[in-house]
Amino acid sequence: MDTPILEMRNITKEFPGVRALDNVSFKVAEGEIHCLVGENGAGKSTLMKVLSGVYPHGEYSGEILLYGETKQFHSIRDSEQAGIAIIYQELALIPEMTVYENIFLGHEIHSGIAIDWNETIKHAGVMLEKVGLEVNPAAKVKELGVGKKQLVEIAKALSRDVKLLILDEPTSALNETDSENLLNLLRGLKRQGVTCILISHKLKEVISIADTITVLRDGATICTLSAAKGEVSEAVLIKNMVGREIENIYPPRGQRVIGDVAMEIIDWSAYDPKIGRNVLKDVNINVRAGEIVGISGLMGSGRTELARSIFGNPMGFRIKGEMRIKDSKRRINHPQEAIKYGLAYVTEDRKGDGLILIQDVKQNITLANLREIAKRGVVNNNAEVQVANEYKDSLNIKTPTVEQRVMNLSGGNQQKVSLGKWLFVKPNVLILDEPTRGIDVGAKYEIYTIMNRLVEQGMSIIMISSELPEILGMSDRVYVISSGRVTGELPVAEATQEKIMHLATN
Template structure:
């Protein structure tokens, strides 16, 4: 009997002359958790889109063998009918519909020609029990947290009698508790005989859960590692992903004396009228010149809300307290005022808030500082190309040219474009909100190296991160937030994960 539920043999795929996949071979054993990893742009998502029918048969070469038969999926519904389901990093849920409506969207429970809503709710409860999600199926999706929405997506997949479940970066937007709950659910699905393919950049999670790991690099299969043979370790994975060894993912920088305060906020409170509560409460915080200050905390602790309230208050919170830039008291009416004062903010949602995906690299690079390349309201196109090429080179943005649409770049390269956009405004303080979310270990190292270079040139950085190892590896000083408040301040040489989590859960 064939032990493989899936064999992808010699898969090749091109986009306008660029070879995204080159003779990739990928085999998945029935009932296992198989992790597919590689740097951004390695071809992971492209391979899964070939499998799921997003890229139909005929647009690639090679064979998909599923449950012993060669498949020719021409659309997504073809793969769904065979028991294949894929859950993308950007969840495909309808926020204004209920949980039960989302679970059975496109797969309605019918009585004759009409939808049987009573039976739909009953079946939805069964699916929610399977994923151990205790919510009312009549609640709206938009009223659930990201972790619970992720479980609804899985319940939706299970409602279609899934045999092979593919998850693309399922824990990228989750806190550590929600991530562990999701991994435990995958183990339970494995016990039920469901095969899982997980794409992830979180190597600790990969090591904790994978039966096998396949590494892609530059559109080619590099190796498949077997947990039962003790082949899976962080150092082995990294070496195969990036083609070289990275001894320390957090590059060292020369420590030095920090300068005076660049930013200081005192008794800072932000009230959100939409939520009817304070999202930041009596915060006291300062950042010195040449310092990286980390802000840690669980999801919902108020870190992003604090950053936005500092950066010109784009969410229109009601603010109270005092803000000083370089010792001078400031009041920012909007983000433009904050930019003019020397603050830049790289958002955690680069696709939704940070970049224009349908525009190219040069347009995204220049958009926050058009005055610098304009005269009498007319943009100097030659200067725009020159500036964007300089950032493309200095940030090592991998793209054919600055005319490349940002939406076609990998996550790591999109993040570098977002960085370039804000570096072009020449800030003295750079706020980085989840700067390495959803990018691979090689791209992370490059981002960290850029951060160290900026610090050495006299810039200051606030880094918000849900990865405690990242906060500890890159910060000089750490603030911990919970429920909108600063619960503690730790110099990095006195901090560890246990102390941070203790403060974050007070």
């Protein structure tokens, strides 16, 4: 058998507290299109970062072989020199520069010590022709649409004489025509001998283009399927992607008493002026008292945008549609008003926009509702410590004192601080965005228990999650969203991982 162009052997990569890749092996034959699929967090992106040197040699264990030779990449530069190019979802182009400047950025064509711009422009034209892009090489990249930008990225990779092209979710931001063009281009490149690894959530697309598919799950290789041997179908892929049984990590809920509708949005659309398109389209969602509603969707489906558009719209979307809170129509223009109407929102990225890491536990817990412990604008510091200690005890936050800075706590405990902060505003509707991301199983169990306790007390919870077992284990009802639309609503009894995945990849 031929030597594969790439072989990764027994790759293991650990982050503090998490094993992101566990003994993964991965082989790509020369001249094929190899697709890498798996749920969010399965380890696809981590694996590609190991390959490209973002995680340098020594930070992981295992071997990388290129054309049968062992390679040690210490930086992206090393892997680029070996002929590997990665194109990420967030494009790495510089918007203010022209197309030709971008294409040759980092490997400029010189004559003497100066850049030879004439040669650069000429070669850029050749590269653009290769990818079938008809634009003026002197146009600024910011003037191009997403689809064309993607092609410029590919032209940039080709200009480096790339052997192995890796695309991370290239079509997630593209419309159907652009996606189809891109896939055709990849087929064309394959005929020219370029090997390609494609990471994608869109299974139809994967099936139409892949020669070989590798499925990752929970940081391990599950299987490698060959299209030529007829091993590939959507059902097989989904089964392998979700595979795992729901373990008994979801605490049982007491009596479920579902009450009236607590919050509802009707024909809800949101237009994001920054990217110039609708991030949400005609969404109808409601949540009742005492109910946990799960919202399932893949990355980029509009989950977080949905939560933020409801919670006072801090990102400045243009919103159409109606919101009702307990039967009264409301228009909410700032998170402050959202809090006033009984909403709370625990963000997905607790370090980025959830907590103030340099402040201590008590200051974080009281931040959203300081007036509760203040008299005429003066904060009662002693009452604050008392409040913080109450939440420390009831949520079992493991910290020596509430004066500990939040940056020194573990992920699970930080998440509990976030939760404490939003429980202190005494909400009726609690929106949880990825409530258990990056925390260990024990802390997860505790957070689930708290969620159950809250709904038993009559609170409504909207839980956004990309972990299907969590959605199935905790929700009463599930909405699936994809490309900013609700593609399905299922009572949990009827929901299965396969059904949800089918709706989410639609």
